Amino acid sequence: MRSTARTGPIPPGGRSASSSPGSSSRARRSADRLRPGRGASWRRPPSCARDSSSVSPDIKNLSRAELERWCMDAGEPPYRAAQILAWVHRKGAADFAAMSSLPRALRARLAEAFTLGRLEPAVVAEARDGTRKLLFRLPPADGKRPAAIESVLIPQVDRPTGARDRLTLCISTQAGCGMGCGFCATAAMGLVRNLFPAEIVGQVSAGGALAAPRPLTNIVLMGMGEPLANYDAVRTALEILTAEWGYAISPRRITVSTVGLAP
Secondary structure, eight states, X not given: OOOOOOOSOOOTTOXXXXXXXXXXXXXXXXXXXXXXXXXXXXXXXXXXXXXXXXXXXXXXXXXHHHHHHHHXXXXXXXXXXXXXHIIIIISOXXXXXXXXXSOHXXXXXXXXXXXXXXXXXXXXXXXXXXXXXXXXXXXXXXXXXXXXXEEEXXXXXSOGGGOOOEEEEEOOSEEEOSSOOTTOGGGGGOEEEEOOHHHHHHHHHHHHHHHTTSOOOEEEEOSSSOGXXXXXXXXXXXXXXXXXXXXXXXXXXXXXXXXXXXX
16 A cells, blocks of 8 residues: 555544654554553454444445455356446445446345445534534444544645645544554544444545535545554455545555554
């Protein structure tokens, strides 16, 4: 994953793209344990590639390879996966029936096998400088309690030397965090659960809709959670965000921030 430099101020509860040596060493030491009162020593959370809490999985949690396998099992050619995903992500279809270029029988099978979820902010708070914080309330998953996550829209205007304006969206990859970094407000929550790919990508969809007609210029994974502790879901989300059938965001405009955890 090629990362770019940090593009804006650190959102509340977030962290910087690069830490000082002292902060890094504290982060590594604190990664061996949860915050006080959270119980046993920290372990890498399991992958959240699929939402096991729902009877029908959300199709937005699937990578192209996973959907290609489903298509072949359903007797469909694998190229259908890219067509379906383009309707899901690029065109933002509200339901499977709206995917008019697909055969009617396939649309019916998709509706039987999957749901098509949408993440909407429960609260949007705006600061005087134009920064907007989005609060999302998430349902319980895998037996965990309900959770809440934040995203932040960070505008940068009137930049020096004639550089173009930026609108950066800072997104979360976990609800809470188990790393226990002393400089990060999210650490006080402990880890509630990993986010699913649909919940990571859904923040970009919601942020883009709120920002319209201004386009998002940069995405930074610097919100709640340690991205590499939710590696599989983050990898799927990055595939969706950068794919031509997805959001087609240049990898150079996406930054993944980490305390140094090796996946």
